[in-house]
Amino acid sequence: MHRKSFLTLLVISLTVCFASANSLPADSGSVCSPPLSMSILSKLALDGIAGDYVTVSAEIKNISAKTITNITTYLSLADEETKLPVDLEDWSAEKGLFIGTIDAGQKFPLEWKIHFVKAGKYSLIIIAEIQGETNVLTSRVTHFAVSPKHNLNPGQVLPVALGMPLFLLVIMMFAAYTRRSRLMKSQ
Amino acid sequence: MFKYILVNELRALLYTWKSMVWFLITSVIFSFASYLFLTDKELSLLDQSEMLWLLSKVIIGTALMIITVDASSTITGEFEKETAESLFLTPLSLKDFVLGKLLASLSLWIAIFLIAVPYIIVVSAGSHVTAAFIMFVLMLGTMLILGFQMMIFGISFLFRSSKNTLTTSLVILLALVLPATFSSTLKNNPLSHFLSVTNPIDNVFSSLDNVLVDYQTTLTGNLKYVFPVLIFCFAAFAFMLYSTKLFKRSGVVKND
Numbered sequence: 001m002h003r004k005s006f007l008t009l010l011v012i013s014l015t016v017c018f019a020s021a022n023s024l025p026a027d028s029g030s031v032c033s034p035p036l037s038m039s040i041l042s043k044l045a046l047d048g049i050a051g052d053y054v055t056v057s058a059e060i061k062n063i064s065a066k067t068i069t070n071i072t073t074y075l076s077l078a079d080e081e082t083k084l085p086v087d088l089e090d091w092s093a094e095k096g097l098f099i100g101t102i103d104a105g106q107k108f109p110l111e112w113k114i115h116f117v118k119a120g121k122y123s124l125i126i127i128a129e130i131q132g133e134t135n136v137l138t139s140r141v142t143h144f145a146v147s148p149k150h151n152l153n154p155g156q157v158l159p160v161a162l163g164m165p166l167f168l169l170v171i172m173m174f175a176a177y178t179r180r181s182r183l184m185k186s187q
Numbered sequence: 188m189f190k191y192i193l194v195n196e197l198r199a200l201l202y203t204w205k206s207m208v209w210f211l212i213t214s215v216i217f218s219f220a221s222y223l224f225l226t227d228k229e230l231s232l233l234d235q236s237e238m239l240w241l242l243s244k245v246i247i248g249t250a251l252m253i254i255t256v257d258a259s260s261t262i263t264g265e266f267e268k269e270t271a272e273s274l275f276l277t278p279l280s281l282k283d284f285v286l287g288k289l290l291a292s293l294s295l296w297i298a299i300f301l302i303a304v305p306y307i308i309v310v311s312a313g314s315h316v317t318a319a320f321i322m323f324v325l326m327l328g329t330m331l332i333l334g335f336q337m338m339i340f341g342i343s344f345l346f347r348s349s350k351n352t353l354t355t356s357l358v359i360l361l362a363l364v365l366p367a368t369f370s371s372t373l374k375n376n377p378l379s380h381f382l383s384v385t386n387p388i389d390n391v392f393s394s395l396d397n398v399l400v401d402y403q404t405t406l407t408g409n410l411k412y413v414f415p416v417l418i419f420c421f422a423a424f425a426f427m428l429y430s431t432k433l434f435k436r437s438g439v440v441k442n443d
Binding site (some may be wrong): 007050051090113118119132144148156157158160162164165168169171172175177179 | 201203207208211214215217218219221222225226228234235236237296304305306308309312347396400401
């Protein structure tokens with residue numbers, strides 16, 4: 001081999017090594033998706049009126065060849081208008097479901113009863129986390145469209161809002177009148 | 188014998204128009220709140236259950252404030268006007284005296300509740316929680332206010348001064364009301380969670396939230412909130428008993 005062609009090969013191999021070394025992530029630890037798959041069985045979008053209950057159902061499957069233990073699944077709800085996460089306190093009695101063991105190839109059903117508390121547009125995802133694993137599994141987004149209750153009748157409030165103070169004013173005046181007439185009689 | 192005290196107190200309350208002005212102001216507060224809830228562009232967007240919950244806070248909050256002021260002066264007033272001495276010279280027992288004052292002060296809450304009922308009906312129109320909401324406001328409000336009255340009466344027998352009793356009672360009221368207004372995320376801390384579970388005002392609001400938002404309209408469904416309020420009532424009763432015993436021991440004319 002010529003010295004020139006040997007040097008060219010050396011430069012090329014060094015460039016390839018350098019480029020491949022740069023393309024590696026900083027953390028050289030293995031980054032792999034969890035050996036689980038999650039599918040949402042309920043509709044992609046759920047709608048209702050504030051106060052309604054809907055059920056979000058999903059299924060988690062062990063796609064690996066070994067048993068997986070200690071899986072925690074939980075919900076994450078975000079308000080699409082404010083772009084902020086929502087406290088699930090009143091929305092769901094069960095925030096998370098713990099799965100002790102899933103055998104290889106086994107499926108596990110998940111179900112959450114969601115209470116539409118407030119009108120608005122929301123997005124919900126289910127997150128599955130295996131204890132000790134770096135990565136988590138997230139479901140596709142389920143969209144909620146919650147419309148407000150329209151059973152309020154503002155027209156009814158005015159007679160009460162004005163009538164009650166007036167009624168009490170009349171009682172007060174009557175009490176004052178009775179007292180005065182009693183005093184006049186006694187004099 | 189307590190009827191004598193009760194009738195006298197009620198007469199003083201209903202005799203002049205000046206003593207009834209607070210009825211009118213209370214109804215104006217309720218009118219203002221309910222009118223805003225139903226007609227304001229932003230407030231009317233609130234869910235009806237949330238609106239009712241806010242209204243319950245207005246009703247119970249107003250009642251607590253009025254009762255605190257009234258209960259702070261009803262017993263101490265007798266000491267400051269120096270009428271307690273002549274009152275206890277009559278066959279009137281201390282038990283009748285306290286019972287009469289307690290019922291008279293409680294009648295203020297009943298009056299506030301009766302004023303609030305039309306507003307509750309209007310704001311809850313169309314929902315199926317009206318009856319349950321009225322019942323729970325009456326039950327929880329009565330328990331909470333009775334507890335507060337007994338606690339304030341206990342303080343009154345110890346202090347025998349309107350100013351000190353009123354200041355102490357208002358500070359206690361503030362100390363219990365403020366944590367009850369914290370958001371649920373602030374209550375995740377173990378200490379604030381403990382305070383929230385033991386705070387009677389917080390439990391009353393949580394129970395009403397449970398009735399209105401989660402539709403738990405049974406007493407058993409609300410037992411975990413009702414129980415701390417009951418404990419507060421018993422604790423206040425025990426404190427009142429203790430301070431009346433101290434009062435009996437030291438006599439009407441205190442020699443400090």
